[in-house]
Structures are given as structure tokens and as C-alpha cells.
Amino acid sequence: MRADLFVLWSAIKEMHPAYGIYTPADSLQSTYDQVAASINEPLSETDFISQVYPLLAKLGCGHTQLKHSAGYKGAKAPVLPFEVLVRGHQAWITTHKIKGLNTGDEILGMNNVPVAAIINHGSSLYAGDGYNKTFKELFLSEYDGFEDACNKYYHWMPPYHISLRTKQGALKTINTDSLAATSSVVSEEQAGKYANWTEAKNTDYLPLRFLKNSPTAWFEVHSYQYNDTTIFEEAFKQIHEKGIKNLIIDLRHNTGGDIRVAAKLLTYLADAPFQMVDDVKSRIPNPAINHFRKYFDIVRTESFNQSFKPGGPKEGAYYHIDFKPAFGNLLATTALDKKAHFNGNLFVLIDGATFSAGAHTSTAIKAQCKNVKFIGRETAGGSEGCSGGTMQRLTLPNTHIVVEFPWLRFVSVDKHPVFGHGIMPDYTVIYTPEDVVNGTDPDLKKVLSLIR
Numbered sequence: 498m499r500a501d502l503f504v505l506w507s508a509i510k511e512m513h514p515a516y517g518i519y520t521p522a523d524s525l526q527s528t529y530d531q532v533a534a535s536i537n538e539p540l541s542e543t544d545f546i547s548q549v550y551p552l553l554a555k556l557g558c559g560h561t562q563l564k565h566s567a568g569y570k571g572a573k574a575p576v577l578p579f580e581v582l583v584r585g586h587q588a589w590i591t592t593h594k595i596k597g598l599n600t601g602d603e604i605l606g607m608n609n610v611p612v613a614a615i616i617n618h619g620s621s622l623y624a625g626d627g628y629n630k631t632f633k634e635l636f637l638s639e640y641d642g643f644e645d646a647c648n649k650y651y652h653w654m655p656p657y658h659i660s661l662r663t664k665q666g667a668l669k670t671i672n673t674d675s676l677a678a679t680s681s682v683v684s685e686e687q688a689g690k691y692a693n694w695t696e697a698k699n700t701d702y703l704p705l706r707f708l709k710n711s712p713t714a715w716f717e718v719h720s721y722q723y724n725d726t727t728i729f730e731e732a733f734k735q736i737h738e739k740g741i742k743n744l745i746i747d748l749r750h751n752t753g754g755d756i757r758v759a760a761k762l763l764t765y766l767a768d769a770p771f772q773m774v775d776d777v778k779s780r781i782p783n784p785a786i787n788h789f790r791k792y793f794d795i796v797r798t799e800s801f802n803q804s805f806k807p808g809g810p811k812e813g814a815y816y817h818i819d820f821k822p823a824f825g826n827l828l829a830t831t832a833l834d835k836k837a838h839f840n841g842n843l844f845v846l847i848d849g850a851t852f853s854a855g856a857h858t859s860t861a862i863k864a865q866c867k868n869v870k871f872i873g874r875e876t877a878g879g880s881e882g883c884s885g886g887t888m889q890r891l892t893l894p895n896t897h898i899v900v901e902f903p904w905l906r907f908v909s910v911d912k913h914p915v916f917g918h919g920i921m922p923d924y925t926v927i928y929t930p931e932d933v934v935n936g937t938d939p940d941l942k943k944v945l946s947l948i949r
Contacts, residue, residue: 498536498545501893502529505549505900508789508891509556512781514815514884514906519557519627519917528555543571545896547649553624557917558884558903559632559852559877561624566897574648575655578673582930583637585630586613590661591638591933597671598661601930605660605668608653619646625877626856627917631849632877638933639850690938697735705732712742712841713948715941718762721754721854726761733765733837742841743948746862749846749873749940753853753885756907757825762858764834766843767865773827773857776908777886778815783807784887784904793902794890801887801904818886818905843869844944847922852877853885859920860909870947873926873940876919882909 506529509516516522532552540548546563553561565571579593581604590602604612619642620633636642647653655674662668694706694715703725704717714736718725736744746766760773781787784807785798804824809817820826843866847859856878862869863880886905893900915921924947926939 498540498896499533501895501898502533502536502549504789504792504893505891506552508787508792508902511789512779512784512787512904513556513558513561514778514780514903515556515558515561516780517814520555525552525555528552541571542566542569542896542898543649546898547622550623551621554621556624557627559624559626559629560883560885560888560901560903562901564899564901566899574644575653577644577647577657581638581643582928582933583616583634583643584927585634586616588612588616588637588643589930591930595673597673599663600934601664603662605662607647607660608651608658610651615643615646615651618650619643622646622649626852626879626883626919629849629875629877629879629917629919631875631919632852633849635849635877690936697732700728700732700735703728703732705735707739707741708945711948712740713745713945714739714741714743715745715747717747718751718858720750720752721756721758723755723758725758729761729765730837733834733839736839737837741839743844744839744841745844745846745941745944747846748851748855748859749848750850751852751855751858752850753855753857753878756827756854756857759854759858759861760825760827760831763861763865764831765837765839766862767833768867769865770830770832771861771865772830772910773861774907775828775882775910777805777818777820777828778809778812778906778908779807779818779904780815780906782811782816789891792891792894794892797887797889801889805887805905815906841868842948844947845869845871846940846944847871847873847876847920848940849874849877851919853883856880856883856919857907857909860911860914863920864910864912870924871920871922872924872943872947873922875921878919879914880909880911880918880920881914881916882907 578595579598580591581588582591588604590598606612619637622645623636625632656672658672660670693709697705706715806819806821856876859876860880884903884906889902889904891900891902924943926943
């Protein structure tokens with residue numbers, strides 16, 4: 498395990514595009530030393546991954562994640578009898594499976610550990626871009642990160658001793674067991690969420706809705722797939738034909754995909770011919786030629802060779818990388834769509850899972866669409882860009898754990914990024930535990946209030 502950690506650390510120091518950007522190299526070295534020293538006894542694969550993650554979290558790259566080895570079968574972990582909504586250093590009960598817990602109860606601590614400490618350790622079990630917090634909060638809330646902290650860091654087994662503050666301000670403690678999750682019930686409010694909307698036809702898995710008695714449309718743009726471009730064409734055709742004046746582009750939980758598809762979306766939205774990416778660079782002249790080639794996926798290396806042209810000039814600590822014609826040049830100017838370009842009021846919904854190409858879309862819209870308002874929460878992807886491009890798989894030679902390892906740095910077109918943070922909303926919307934349980938949509942409500 499220590500040998501594998503050394504391979505990973507050596508690869509990071511040689512070629513990881515985020516090395517030294519958000520955490521100074523000496524501080525990263527110190528964290529590596531601490532992690533290496535902590536591996537002083539046999540560990541399960543899950544525990545080894547948990548030991549290593551604090552180093553990756555310091556790196557500040559949401560694309561760099563650890564995956565179990567092929568065919569891994571671990572022991573089934575306990576399931577908490579409740580779910581949480583995390584914000585800052587606080588956590589509230591949302592859904593729950595036992596008596597004594599209520600939606601909106603604030604968790605003050607578990608097993609005599611303050612909730613802030615649980616959240617802090619849970620935040621170190623997954624990597625995010627820069628100094629972003631909204632993704633970590635979403636990870637802890639929606640993707641069982643809070644439960645992971647209980648299982649993987651503290652190794653707690655039920656029953657759990659929980660300290661709570663009720664919505665009425667009363668303090669109480671309960672002992673609770675672990676139960677299997679049950680299916681949630683759709684509330685009346687959630688069921689009626691689309692009552693005032695008419696859903697368009699022929700947009701398949703990307704819902705397009707029109708608000709009744711209003712020139713307003715709401716288009717959900719999910720993580721990018723190749724067929725999206727055909728749906729975009731149909732959707733904006735209908736938006737144009739209906740004379741829509743207010744368009745809501747929903748990028749919440751858009752975790753990325755092919756950035757060329759994102760560029761196609763911008764052809765309908767940008768004010769003028771635009772550039773999708775400002776620069777592409779790497780820390781070594783040719784990422785395909787490195788000291789760790791035998792550990793990287795040869796198929797993904799070939800994909801890099803087909804898509805990118807290394808050998809550009811060096812500027813500072815990075816080398817410029819060009820796109821090959823087969824990929825399409827996102828560094829060049831892209832023309833607008835002439836038939837169905839949207840020219841009205843634009844509203845973009847973003848959240849802590851708007852990541853990678855989804856965050857690049859937000860950045861490009863901010864930079865190249867004057868009449869736009871962002872609603873929601875800070876994007877997970879950095880406003881200055883992210884490490885990505887070619888997503889390699891580095892297989893550690895002893896444990897066979899796989900590291901998702903980006904080779905390139907994509908620099909965004911945002912001329913005034915907030916360093917280490919994503920796109921900030923013009924209107925921040927805060928969800929309550931009741932919103933989560935009832936499936937309400939405060940983001941959409943805020944947009945509609947602005948339109949009215």
C-alpha cells in the first residue's frame with residue numbers, strides 16, 4: 498500500500514495539472530508524509546482508499562478520484578436510519594425511518610462526536626475542485642457522504658447515540674438502530690410541480706416545458722451525450738416558434754461530458770460568435786510520454802493521441818496543447834446558430850453538482866451572454882477552469898486500485914474568475930429539510946418570481 502501511494506504521489510508531482518495550484522507543493526508534501534506514516538498496519542481496500550483521500554482532497558481536483566479494484570467485493574456497511582441535509586458545519590434530518598426523529602431536527606452530534614467533526618472528516622473522503630464547499634455539502638447530503646463518514650472514518654456500528662435540537666429548540670438524545678432504506682413517498686406538492694407547465698414533444702430525455710399563459714420556457718440540460726445536439730436543434734426550434742421571451746436553462750446536476758456538446762448549446766445562447774475554452778495546457782511536453790505509462794490505460798492514451806496535439810510552447814510551468822482537427826478546435830471562434838438563436842432573457846439554474854463541462858457551460862454563458870441571471874448555489878466546477886480533457890485511469894500496481902487521473906488543464910473564458918471557486922449565483926437559494934422531503938423546487942420558484 499505504501500509503495501502504491503508512492504507511485505500515485507510521484508505521478509501527481511510529475512504531471513498532475515492541479516499540482517501546486519490550490520495547495521502549495523510543500524503543504525502537499527507534508528500531507529503526503531502524514532498519510533504515508535499513517536499506513537503502518539494491514540488495511541482493507543476501503544480503509545486504504547479512505548486513508549489516501551485527504552491527500553487528493555488537498556490537491557483540489559474533483560476529477561481525481563479513487564475507485565475500487567476490478568471485482569472488489571467488500572463487506573456490506575450499516576445503513577443509517579435517516580438522511581441529512583448538510584450546510585456549512587450543520588446537518589438536519591430529512592427523511593427518516595424510525596420514531597423519535599423528525600424532518601428538520603438538527604443533529605448536534607453522534608456518539609459524543611460533534612457534527613462539525615463528522616462533516617469535516619466526510620468532506621475529506623472525496624475530492625472537489627479548488628476550495629469549493631457546495632459539492633462537498635451535496636456529496637454529504639445526497640450521495641451518502643455523511644453515512645460514509647460514520648462507516649469509513651469512525652467505523653461505527655449501530656445503535657447510534659444521537660444528540661438533536663428540534664425545530665422548536667428543545668434538546669434531546671435518542672439511541673437508534675440501523676435499518677434498510679425504504680422507498681420515499683411523493684408529496685402532493687412534488688406531484689403538482691409541473692401543473693402549470695406543458696411538456697414539449699420530441700425532446701426525449703431532455704425535458705422542455707412551456708409555462709402556461711406566459712412566454713417562458715424551462716429546458717433541462719443534463720450531463721452531455723452525443724445525441725444532445727439533435728435534441729438541442731429540436732428544442733430551440735420550438736422555443737423560437739413559440740416566441741419565448743424568458744428561457745430557463747437548468748444545469749443543476751449537470752456533471753459534464755463532451756465539451757463539444759456544451760459548445761453546441763452555446764451556439765443558441767451566446768451574444769456573438771464565441772470561444773468555448775481559453776487555453777489547454779499540461780505540466781509536461783507530452784502527457785502520453787511519462788514515467789508511469791505502464792500504469793495508465795493504453796486505450797485512453799490512444800484517445801489522447803487522436804484528439805490532442807502536444808508540443809506547444811511553454812508558458813510558466815505549463816506547455817500549450819492544441820486540439821487535433823478530428824476533435825474540433827474549441828480554442829477557435831464558434832459561429833452562432835442562425836435559425837433558432839435565443840435573444841431574450843436568460844436564467845440559468847446551477848448547484849453543487851454543476852461540474853466539469855457543465856461548469857464550463859456556466860462560465861461560457863456568464864462571459865458571453867450579457868442578459869443572464871444565475872440562480873441556485875455555487876457550481877462545483879471552478880470558474881477559472883478545471884483539470885480534465887483526457888480522463889486517464891492509473892492502476893496502482895499492488896492493490897490494483899484505480900485512480901481517475903486527468904492529464905490536461907482546461908482554462909475557462911472567464912476573465913474575472915473567483916480563484917478556487919465556481920460560478921457564483923446572482924441569487925443564492927437555500928433549501929430546507931422540508932424542501933428536500935417534499936420535493937419542492939425553491940430555485941424554480943425564485944426564477945418565476947424574477948420573471949413576474
